[in-house]
Amino acid sequence: MTAEELTIKLKAGEGTRIEFKEAQGGVPSSLYESVVSFSNTDGGTIVLGAEDTGQVVGIDETLLQNYQASIITSLSSPESISPTLLLSPLVVDHPKGKVIVLQVPASSQLHTYKKKVYWREADADLDITSNQQKVGDIYLRKRQFFSEAQIYPYLTFSDLDAGLFDKARTLIRGFASTHPWVTASDEQILKESSLYKKDFSTGEEGLTLAAALVFGTDITIQNLLPAYKVEAMVRRINLDRYDDRITLRTNLIDTYIELMDFIKKHLNEQFYIENGQRRDLRELLFREVIGNLVVHREYSHGRSSELVIYPDKVLTTNPNRPLFHGPIEPMNFSPYPKNPNIRKFFTAFGWTDEIGSGVRNVHKYLAVYVPGATPMFYENEVFRTEVPLAVATLQPFAEQLIHWLQLPDEAVDHVATGLAQVQLNSHWKSYSWDELASHLVPGWHQIGTRLVPLKWPKKQVSDPERIKLVPGWSQNGTKLLEKRVWYLIAILTLTATPARLEQIMHWIGYSNRARFRETYLEPLQQTNLVEKTNPENPSDPEQRYRLTQKGALFLAAQTEFTQ
Structure with missing residues (x-):
């Protein structure tokens, strides 16, 4: 995780999938409650060295190694976490101090900390050990979602390829010579990796589908998954x-x-x-x-x-x-x-x-x-x-697109940089503007009519042959595009580089701020084509609107990616 990615998570605040802990007096025991609750729900990120507000207080550099060792030891101890978890605490440099980040994936098993079951709800780790209904729901949820964890009672060690265990040890040794699986027996590897497991809700025990996929013979795999x-x-x-x-x-x-x-x-x-x-x-x-x-x-x-x-x-x-x-x-x-x-x-x-x-x-x-x-x-x-393996973007067509949409010349320099991120079908790299526009318009229509909040006009001309019958279509898009379509495409184009609301309205020539938000910006946000640069603070005076990746795909008429 980079410092930039960490900053984004800190700004997001604590929630279902993120937790902050100061950890000034050592590794808090609540860390392991959070690890287990994340494992039992949808996974998450824990940051040690940050206050509940997301403010970084840092960890003493002389203690970082001890913290990491303590965390790894506790996670790999069955008396602490059961089944054990193999996670790697990562030190990240932040301008306000070093922190430890622990990425916790959702697990295919139910885990406990000191024999207690924890569940993540909002920003809290809840002890649900005595709630048998909730515990049963977790088992059911994991069986349904993680098909790799399905137990096959009649799948035996003889159905696995012993040579693959040796190959696995060799691969692990080459990457991390001190990894515990390097010296573990075949059976230990299977149990410690949860490829051999027990379902405590049914009492069923045995090898899983994942065991067959990683270590099974070809015949075993084909019998299970024809x-x-x-x-x-x-x-x-x-x-x-x-x-x-x-x-x-x-x-x-x-x-x-x-x-x-x-x-x-x-x-x-x-x-x-x-x-x-x-x-x-x-x-x-x-x-x-x-x-x-x-x-x-x-x-x-x-x-x-x-x-x-x-x-x-x-x-x-x-x-x-x-x-x-x-x-x-x-x-x-x-x-x-x-x-x-x-x-x-x-x-x-x-x-x-x-x-x-x-x-x-x-x-x-x-x-x-x-x-x-x-x-x-x-x-x-x-x-x-x-x-x-080859690149084509809208950037070389920035001036033609702006003029085609009848937007002011001053907008060209603004959008040009952003259009470098709007990646076209590479087959269109050698197209003229006329050829490109005749592909973009039908693509916009195909995608737009599927996104209900946009209220895309069904009468928009989109057939390539009919497009060419519209006088001046290749020089002036306002003669081809329905008025609503023109506004939507103009906004997407202008937000290729983040822009203020007032700036967008000025370039488009729209004066009613409330109507502009309700009629155009909100539908574009609802469909995740445009987003605010600071959604956590809607009243931020520096607030801008920017094109999302989905919006870039729309603008590039990449229909296969916007189903």
């Missing part, structure tokens, strides 16, 4: 079929390794200096993409996972149990583990970092691998990740 497969393809010349292809129906360790080898075979390496070391940027980037593809898949679904390399992008899709529908904002999202027990192994191998880091790292490394490119993560029943 439709399961992962496909990787190259479509550069033959776009209808493929130039190269592999189909995998094997364990997740070998699946990850083979997918990385496929990427290395078909994409160029690029070296990068990180922390004084020379690293393969391609590997840093795609270990995150492939890690997300394998770890976050919903394995109870019959649809295959896919990785496809096109001339201009790498696209991955996998079946998913979505928490919401829409694009993921890298600096403003709450990560949620889809398969926390599988993730434990990928983290131990060094293939994934802390929860939520994948999205941030892909943004970080792609910006170097393909300058100007922005990845896209879209949460839906099919989770979609797009990594551009």
